[in-house]
Amino acid sequence: MTVILKAKDIIARLSEKFPGCLAEAGTDSVLVEAAAIPAVVQYLREGEGLEFDYLNFITAVDYYQYFEVVYHLTSLKHNHAIFLKTRCYDRENPSVPSVVGIFQGADFQEREIYDLFGIKFEGHPDLRRIFLWEGFPGHPLRKDFNQ
Amino acid sequence: MTTREITLKTEPFVLNVGPLHPSTHGVYRMRTTLDGEVVLDIEPVFGYLHRGIEKLMEERTFTGIIPLTDRLDYISPMSNNLAYCLAVEKLCGIKVPERAEYLRVIMAELQRLANHCIAVGSFLNDAGAYFTPFMYTFREREKIVDLFEMVSGQRMTYNYMRIGGVSQDIPEEFLPALAKLLDQLERFVDEYDFLLKENEILIARAKGVGILPKEVAINCGISGPVARASGIRRDLRRDDPYSIYDRFEFDIPVGENGDSYDRYRVRVAEMRQSLRIIRQAMKDIPAGPVKAEVPQVVRPPAGEVYAHIEAPKGELGFYIVSDGSIAPYRCHVRPTSLINLTALRQMVRGWKVADLIVIFGSIDITMGEVDR
Amino acid sequence: MPDISPLLTGHLPAATAAYWPGGYWGHWAFYTTALITFALLMVMGAIYIERRLLGRMQSRLGPNRTGPFGLLQPVADALKVLIKEDIIPQPADRLVHWLAPVVAFVPVVMIFAVVPFQKGALLADLNIGILYVVAVSSLTTVGIFMAGWGSSNKYSLLGAMRNVAAVVSYEIPLVLSILGVVLIAGSLSLNEIVLAQDIPFIFLQPMGFLLFFMAACAEINRSPFDLMEADSEIVAGFHTEYSGMKFAMFYLVEYAEAIAMSAIISVLFLGGWRGPLLPPWLWFVIKVFAVFGFMVWTRATFPRVRIDQLMAFAWKFLLPLSLINLFVTAIQVLTIPDAPWLVFIINTAVMILLVIIWSGLFKVGWGRVEV
Numbered sequence: 001m002t003v004i005l006k007a008k009d010i011i012a013r014l015s016e017k018f019p020g021c022l023a024e025a026g027t028d029s030v031l032v033e034a035a036a037i038p039a040v041v042q043y044l045r046e047g048e049g050l051e052f053d054y055l056n057f058i059t060a061v062d063y064y065q066y067f068e069v070v071y072h073l074t075s076l077k078h079n080h081a082i083f084l085k086t087r088c089y090d091r092e093n094p095s096v097p098s099v100v101g102i103f104q105g106a107d108f109q110e111r112e113i114y115d116l117f118g119i120k121f122e123g124h125p126d127l128r129r130i131f132l133w134e135g136f137p138g139h140p141l142r143k144d145f146n147q
Numbered sequence: 148m149t150t151r152e153i154t155l156k157t158e159p160f161v162l163n164v165g166p167l168h169p170s171t172h173g174v175y176r177m178r179t180t181l182d183g184e185v186v187l188d189i190e191p192v193f194g195y196l197h198r199g200i201e202k203l204m205e206e207r208t209f210t211g212i213i214p215l216t217d218r219l220d221y222i223s224p225m226s227n228n229l230a231y232c233l234a235v236e237k238l239c240g241i242k243v244p245e246r247a248e249y250l251r252v253i254m255a256e257l258q259r260l261a262n263h264c265i266a267v268g269s270f271l272n273d274a275g276a277y278f279t280p281f282m283y284t285f286r287e288r289e290k291i292v293d294l295f296e297m298v299s300g301q302r303m304t305y306n307y308m309r310i311g312g313v314s315q316d317i318p319e320e321f322l323p324a325l326a327k328l329l330d331q332l333e334r335f336v337d338e339y340d341f342l343l344k345e346n347e348i349l350i351a352r353a354k355g356v357g358i359l360p361k362e363v364a365i366n367c368g369i370s371g372p373v374a375r376a377s378g379i380r381r382d383l384r385r386d387d388p389y390s391i392y393d394r395f396e397f398d399i400p401v402g403e404n405g406d407s408y409d410r411y412r413v414r415v416a417e418m419r420q421s422l423r424i425i426r427q428a429m430k431d432i433p434a435g436p437v438k439a440e441v442p443q444v445v446r447p448p449a450g451e452v453y454a455h456i457e458a459p460k461g462e463l464g465f466y467i468v469s470d471g472s473i474a475p476y477r478c479h480v481r482p483t484s485l486i487n488l489t490a491l492r493q494m495v496r497g498w499k500v501a502d503l504i505v506i507f508g509s510i511d512i513t514m515g516e517v518d519r
Numbered sequence: 520m521p522d523i524s525p526l527l528t529g530h531l532p533a534a535t536a537a538y539w540p541g542g543y544w545g546h547w548a549f550y551t552t553a554l555i556t557f558a559l560l561m562v563m564g565a566i567y568i569e570r571r572l573l574g575r576m577q578s579r580l581g582p583n584r585t586g587p588f589g590l591l592q593p594v595a596d597a598l599k600v601l602i603k604e605d606i607i608p609q610p611a612d613r614l615v616h617w618l619a620p621v622v623a624f625v626p627v628v629m630i631f632a633v634v635p636f637q638k639g640a641l642l643a644d645l646n647i648g649i650l651y652v653v654a655v656s657s658l659t660t661v662g663i664f665m666a667g668w669g670s671s672n673k674y675s676l677l678g679a680m681r682n683v684a685a686v687v688s689y690e691i692p693l694v695l696s697i698l699g700v701v702l703i704a705g706s707l708s709l710n711e712i713v714l715a716q717d718i719p720f721i722f723l724q725p726m727g728f729l730l731f732f733m734a735a736c737a738e739i740n741r742s743p744f745d746l747m748e749a750d751s752e753i754v755a756g757f758h759t760e761y762s763g764m765k766f767a768m769f770y771l772v773e774y775a776e777a778i779a780m781s782a783i784i785s786v787l788f789l790g791g792w793r794g795p796l797l798p799p800w801l802w803f804v805i806k807v808f809a810v811f812g813f814m815v816w817t818r819a820t821f822p823r824v825r826i827d828q829l830m831a832f833a834w835k836f837l838l839p840l841s842l843i844n845l846f847v848t849a850i851q852v853l854t855i856p857d858a859p860w861l862v863f864i865i866n867t868a869v870m871i872l873l874v875i876i877w878s879g880l881f882k883v884g885w886g887r888v889e890v
Contacts, residue, residue: 084454
């Protein structure tokens with residue numbers, strides 16, 4: 001059974017390693033400052049006893065006030081998983097650092113989020129729209145999208 | 148100085164493979180840069196089948212979403228139904244009746260058989276076997292689809308599972324028909340094996356072609372038979388058992404080299420394991436209701452949930468955010484096919500055009516799931 | 520009007536034009552008309568047989584609705600394709616695009632000129648018949664390359680390039696495997712070769728037959744060497760951009776080539792029109808369709824090889840084996856010309872031995888290029 005790590009199991013290690021980066025921890029997810037995402041993901045991937053080497057998915061949710069980007073990481077070795085979240089409050093020009101350098105599997109998914117939410121992933125090598133054509137007005141999965 | 152440098156200086160050219168191409172399994176397009184026959188680079192282009200299903204899901208009730216999930220991976224709708232229903236049940240804390248659990252397992256495994264029939268058939272078709280294996284595997288799939296028709300009335304988008312169970316109980320003649328089908332399938336899986344396992348041309352075309360190293364597969368988030376062919380022993384049915392999979396005995400076939408041939412072999416081996424699971428499930432299927440007491444309009448508590456299953460193509464997951472209303476606030480599908488395509492570029496570089504098709508065919512994707 | 524009664528009774532006079540009513544031109548006119556009709560009828564038969572056989576092999580029915588047993592399906596297909604719109608792509612080279620089907624079709628019909636349907640019944644009893652066949656049959660490539668180039672489509676060009684590469688490579692084992700037959704028969708004329716076959720040459724030249732069959736499959740692009748129109752890879756290869764009548768011509772070329780090669784195989788190795796009881800022309804047709812049926816069988820069974828494997832197969836497998844076969848046959852012709860059963864045993868043994876050795880020595884496959 002894949003154990004979803006509770007935030008409290010892991011928060012101590014993370015806050016020690018990245019002081020000030022953890023905005024808040026929910027019960028089953030860790031909320032991280034957007035800027036720290038690549039470093040945190042890198043650490044989660046390589047840290048002793050963590051070894052989250054498998055990125056299940058990335059997605060985003062539009063909460064009007066902010067966008068929440070969700071990362072789901074799994075460790076094939078220890079068979080545990082974690083939800084990592086980050087928020088960006090800028091609606092006009094939201095941006096989050098990309099994790100493509102760490103997880104290649106993020107490539108298409110980050111492009112998808114960019115396409116459908118308009119969140120820019122800084123450092124993504126090829127950030128273009130993936131499903132919709134260039135010049136499509138707006139980003140459809142935003143809650144305020146109006147056809 | 149290598150051979151390539153001293154030969155005639157030629158220009159690479161761009162070939163559009165797809166979106167309308169016999170072997171792109173739908174409307175997938177690869178902008179392929181070729182040097183003669185050699186693939187230098189590919190650039191996948193998606194979106195020809197983008198229907199905005201994730202947006203549509205936000206406009207439907209929780210029950211009304213089930214038909215939409217049918218249309219994701221339209222080769223294996225039962226698995227999509229199952230993954231979605233599991234997610235909602237997890238969110239609401241609904242307990243599914245025993246009989247329904249068994250039925251779900253039977254359907255999901257039959258679906259895996261049907262999907263692998265198509266995957267193996269079209270892979271061999273891509274390798275150039277003129278429709279014969281395709282026809283053979285489709286013949287078997289037809290029989291499975293007949294069973295699905297028996298339980299759901301549909302042959303393509305079954306819409307069979309419901310939140311809290313399945314839509315209706317199986318008819319009386321289902322289990323005998325299933326038992327008969329299993330006996331036949333056993334023989335036919337052997338037949339497919341016998342037909343092409345040691346075919347010299349197939350081995351030449353698929354063995355060692357399009358190797359996906361284990362590390363790359365993990366890094367790219369590859370799942371399902373493709374990952375297992377690369378030697379990753381991960382199967383959510385065992386590693387994160389959902390439904391009642393922890394009650395069944397089955398093996399997880401794993402490949403060694405991670406080449407196209409291994410992916411084909413792993414699929415055939417998985418078909419045998421599915422048959423095993425169905426036999427076990429058939430043996431101890433209990434009587435009883437097939438659907439829990441769930442209101443017509445489900446109103447899950449606010450919160451978020453992620454449930455994933457081992458779909459035929461890999462890990463299929465639904466990430467649902469609910470705000471307590473009758474429709475999900477956000478519903479994200481973990482697109483197995485899309486993520487499995489990530490490594491395609493690395494796998495095909497340096498191979499010939501013909502190999503591009505074989506490697507692509509061995510990944511087994513459905514555009515409905517890639518584009519959503 | 521030439522007298523056609525001999526055709527029906529199965530005893531055609533010799534090809535010598537002097538015996539014919541109307542002399543040279545009468546003979547020429549009759550045979551030309553008869554040949555083209557024969558070729559077209561055989562093609563229709565071939566299409567029907569291929570579709571029905573493939574249907575049976577693929578556990579489906581095949582066309583069975585048009586006419587009795589679906590026999591009229593080729594006619595219906597032909598009619599359909601004739602009334603379809605002829606589309607020429609905008610950037611295509613119109614002249615080349617238009618000429619290509621003709622250039623591809625004519626040589627195929629020309630092959631039939633030297634094929635003996637029964638004793639002496641052939642348009643031209645050339646004393647270099649088989650050389651003529653080899654020369655003419657590869658001319659089709661020009662038409663196919665014209666189609667690939669003129670279509671201004673990259674798939675077409677890829678298909679055409681593959682075809683040129685394949686034909687150039689397979690011409691050599693093709694000719695070398697014929698030479699064994701020529702050595703035994705002592706003549707290049709197809710008529711003479713048939714007359715020399717008291718025992719069909721497939722027994723005296725088993726390896727020659729095998730090599731010729733494979734090389735012929737590659738030459739006419741039948742499966743598993745059908746790379747030039749590999750539908751799962753390059754859509755339809757050289758005829759991607761063709762429709763209507765011109766497409767029909769290519770379709771015709773494909774099957775006429777297959778029939779021509781089957782005819783050559785039955786002439787060279789299966790004793791041509793010779794056989795007991797049945798009239799000779801019927802024997803010939805039966806043999807042609809038997810060989811063609813074998814081709815259909817391979818098509819229904821095998822996956823396709825890759826272009827580099829195709830080349831490797833020609834140069835590393837077919838070429839050495841055909842050279843060895845030629846050498847062995849030459850020695851046999853010199854030392855034991857009157858002991859066919861000894862030749863049969865020796866050649867069969869040599870074939871089995873060589874095939875086993877070569878399949879152990881040499882594997883196709885791999886072939887990734889660093890980019």
